[in-house]
Each structure stands twice: as structure tokens, then as C-alpha cells.
Amino acid sequence: MKIFIEKRTLKSDGTRTLRLIYDHGYTTKSNGSRQRKREHEVLDLFIYDKPKTPAQRKHNKEHLLLAETIKSKRLVEWQSQKHSFEDRTKRSASFIDYFQRQIDIKEQTTSTSNHSIWLSARKHLLFYCGKHDLSFDELDKDWLDGFKYYLTNEAKTKSDTALSRNTQSSYFNKVRAAINEAHREGIIRDNPLSQVTSIKAKTTKRVYLTLDEVNALAHTECRYPVLKRAFLFSCATGMRWCDIHRLTWSEVETFNNHKRIIFDQAKLSQGDAKSLQYLDIPKSAESLLGSPKASHERVFKGLKYSSYINVELLRWALAAGISKHVTFHAGRHTFAVIQLSRGIDIYAVSKLLGHSELKTTEIYADIIEQRRMEAMLTFPDIFASSGKDSAA
Structure with a gap:
């Protein structure tokens, strides 16, 4: 396995976040094609893409050095205890990236309307997280309660109106569905949803014909x-x-x-x-x-x-x-x-x-x-x- 530091996409404020990439080489699919197997770990570190002041250059040097230190530590952990290392790196991976992969699956397997709800849920997920990349480790009861509060009290539509109760429920349920899927895949061992109630939707009038x-x-x-x-x-x-x-x-x-x-x-x-x-x-x-x-x-x-x-x-x-x-x-x-x-x-x-x-x-x-x-x-x-x- 190889580990290297990745500088992520340039943000509007001129910074790039850092993360570790774990390269496990290639795996062979059932159809004979080869697929690269990679995982990543989000680091709470960033650098300035084009540092303009001595303070920014010093910041870059310190954060890159810290990233290299974490990289070296992970290599030692890998060599000494492979199984627990794999488990920990899964939990430290980006939930937002995982959520996007679920959206990609829904685009191919579900209706256009359902896929659009997943996309809208992601927009609110990103807005709530801000510049912070959310890891699986951070998906606990407090985070879920906070996201529920955001949807029910702060989230707005494009026309700057509050989300309807059923829309709140739909968006929260998409996040719930992704967390449950991650739990089924073994990424999350203790499902935090067991401690959190869903946003109950209102019963709407269903149009039917005689x-x-x-x-x-x-x-x-x-x-x-x-x-x-x-x-x-x-x-x-x-x-x-x-x-x-x-x-x-x-x-x-x-x-x-x-x-x-x-x-x-x-x-x-x-x-x-x-x-x-x-x-x-x-x-x-x-x-x-x-x-x-x-x-x-x-x-x-x-x-x-x-x-x-x-x-x-x-x-x-x-x-x-x-x-x-x-x-x-x-x-x-x-x-x-x-x-x-x-x-x-x-x-x-x-x-x-x-x-x-x-x-x-x-x-x-x-x-x-x-x-x-x-x-x-x-x-x-x-x-x-x-x-x-x-x-x-």
C-alpha cells in the first residue's frame, strides 16, 4: 500500500484542504476489468494555494510538515496492525464524498424526481457543514440533532422561504438512508441513528380516482x-x-x-x-x-x-x-x-x-x-x- 498527501480542489478563499490517500493498487472485477482501489482520510489541515505573506508561507510549511508526520504515523500503524488500521481509516473517510457516491447510484437506479431530492439534500448538507469536510467519525447524535435543527429552523428554499415539513423530512431521510447504507457496509459499527428520531412528515392529501x-x-x-x-x-x-x-x-x-x-x-x-x-x-x-x-x-x-x-x-x-x-x-x-x-x-x-x-x-x-x-x-x-x- 502507498500513502500520499493530496491537495484538494481550490476553494473560493484561495485555500486547499489536505487529505491522505491510501492506494491499495488495483482489483479485478467479475467482468475482467481492473479498478483502482483507493481510500482517503480527511485531515483538518489546509494550505494557501498562492501564499502572499510571510505568515501564510509559514502556515503552509507547518501544515505540510504536520501532514507528512501524520502520513509517517499511518504507515507505521499499517505495518503494525493492519486490520484496526483499515477500520479506523474507513471511519475517518469523508461522509460527503460517500453521500455523492450514493447520489450517483440513485441517478442510475431510481426515478428522476427521487434523484433530484438526493441532490437537494446534498446542497443543504454542504451548506450546514460549511467549509468543513464531514467524516464518518463525526456522525454522532449531536451532529444529527444539529442537522435536524438546521432543517427545521434555519434552512431556506431558493425563494428564501422556510422548508415545508415534508421537505425537511425528505432531506433528513436521505441522510438517514446514506448512514444506514454505510452501517450495512461496515463503515459505521454503531449506528448513531438509533439515538435520533426522524423528522415526521405531515400526511398530505393523496389524489386518487374512483x-x-x-x-x-x-x-x-x-x-x-x-x-x-x-x-x-x-x-x-x-x-x-x-x-x-x-x-x-x-x-x-x-x-x-x-x-x-x-x-x-x-x-x-x-x-x-x-x-x-x-x-x-x-x-x-x-x-x-x-x-x-x-x-x-x-x-x-x-x-x-x-x-x-x-x-x-x-x-x-x-x-x-x-x-x-x-x-x-x-x-x-x-x-x-x-x-x-x-x-x-x-x-x-x-x-x-x-x-x-x-x-x-x-x-x-x-x-x-x-x-x-x-x-x-x-x-x-x-x-x-x-x-x-x-x-x-
Whole structure:
């Protein structure tokens, strides 16, 4: 192994932070390609890129010397106790760099909207950290409580307004997800999240359609036929936009005289670890697939996410006599509410939707809770005459 000092990217104040790079050489992937294996340790040191005063030159000399001293110490540690050294260097690595790697993974495996939330969360993470590079060792209860306070009391949007409660929750959950992943990878041994509560999101109104409204859409012309097919398919299957968008014919097969889709849920996948969903689809949904094509071709070819699609969804709904603010995700809400209204077991609906937690599905159950409805509709008539009054 080789260790060397790296001067990081030039900052706006004319300084460069220092860190140690641990070069373990190359590893060979399963496909035969070689990949450089490197780790790094953040040092709380910096130098002036172009020192202008004797004080700045002295500062550079002292900090570079200190960095060399730490480098020599690490080499001795490596030679004397390899395992504990590796463990310590993992913990001293940059969490911010790790968070960026998670973002890169999400860009390839999740929807555009989810990826954009990760990017926004990173902006606030960087703002909260300031010029300081955050290491895994610093991710403790105090830091997490401080970040929570920043999101709930100090963070602002581009228009200089406070973040909504649900946005606060979303950003904090992205940081939580990265920490949990680091814990699974063994970078963090004691997960600090066990001591910190999440930012609870507010329950928002979910737009869904009734079966009659879905029928109305099915009999109304849409400017983009592929959008009509895809949205109705979501209503009939509960599939997300990202999964419908990338669905290929290789994922559609015939099973016991009906069509079955075996697909990888983008939202639940973790890197190379896939989350396969087996979904048997009803006959009405089969008709929306269209004629089979080559296995590599997309089922809903030509379906693209854009502002035009969102506008057309609203126009199409209005043409069908529906005044609700319909987005593509309303199709998934519609599927959940219709299934629960039919008396389908909530556990089965949760599995069909691919929810990792039952509490996510329970939000839909609350919308159509039959017992609560009956309790109100069967309340005794307060104006009805009593038997005593009738006798009089």
C-alpha cells in the first residue's frame, strides 16, 4: 500500500484542504476489468494555494510538515496492525464524498424526481457543514440533532422561504438512508441513528380516482396515446412511473393463461442488489401492453417525462369531466384505494405495491376506512321522536 498527501480542489478563499490517500493498487472485477482501489482520510489541515505573506508561507510549511508526520504515523500503524488500521481509516473517510457516491447510484437506479431530492439534500448538507469536510467519525447524535435543527429552523428554499415539513423530512431521510447504507457496509459499527428520531412528515392529501373516473378516462381521447396506455396501466397495476417507463418485453411473460410481469423495482434496489417484483396483471391491463416486440424494446415506447406530459394529464382529466389535480402518481394511489375498497387484505395490497413497510400502505387504508364511515353514517337521528313523546 502507498500513502500520499493530496491537495484538494481550490476553494473560493484561495485555500486547499489536505487529505491522505491510501492506494491499495488495483482489483479485478467479475467482468475482467481492473479498478483502482483507493481510500482517503480527511485531515483538518489546509494550505494557501498562492501564499502572499510571510505568515501564510509559514502556515503552509507547518501544515505540510504536520501532514507528512501524520502520513509517517499511518504507515507505521499499517505495518503494525493492519486490520484496526483499515477500520479506523474507513471511519475517518469523508461522509460527503460517500453521500455523492450514493447520489450517483440513485441517478442510475431510481426515478428522476427521487434523484433530484438526493441532490437537494446534498446542497443543504454542504451548506450546514460549511467549509468543513464531514467524516464518518463525526456522525454522532449531536451532529444529527444539529442537522435536524438546521432543517427545521434555519434552512431556506431558493425563494428564501422556510422548508415545508415534508421537505425537511425528505432531506433528513436521505441522510438517514446514506448512514444506514454505510452501517450495512461496515463503515459505521454503531449506528448513531438509533439515538435520533426522524423528522415526521405531515400526511398530505393523496389524489386518487374512483372507478367511474377511471372508466371516464378510458373512454376519453388523449393527445398522447402512449401516455393514456401507461397511466391506465398504473391504475390497473399500481406500478410506479419509473418502473413503467423502463419496462421491457423481456419482463413480460405468460403464466397460467395470463400475463405476469417480473421486474426490478427501481425505488427499492440498492446498487447491484435487485428487488424483484412478481406481478400478475388483469386482462384489462393486458390490453394496454400492445403487441409484443423484441425482448429489449420498451413496452411503452415513446413515454417521456416532461412538463408537456403533466399538462396533458390535467387536460385529459378535464376533458373526462375530472377536476382533480391528476399527476401520474395518482394512478398508483387509485390502484391502492380501489383494491382496499374491494376488501382486498391490506397485507396483499402492500405486497402488490412493493411497499417495504406496512405503515406506508396504511395511509391508503385510512382514506377508505369502512368502519369509520359506517360509524358516522349510522349515528342515531337526533331529531327522531322518542317512544315517550309518541305516546304523549
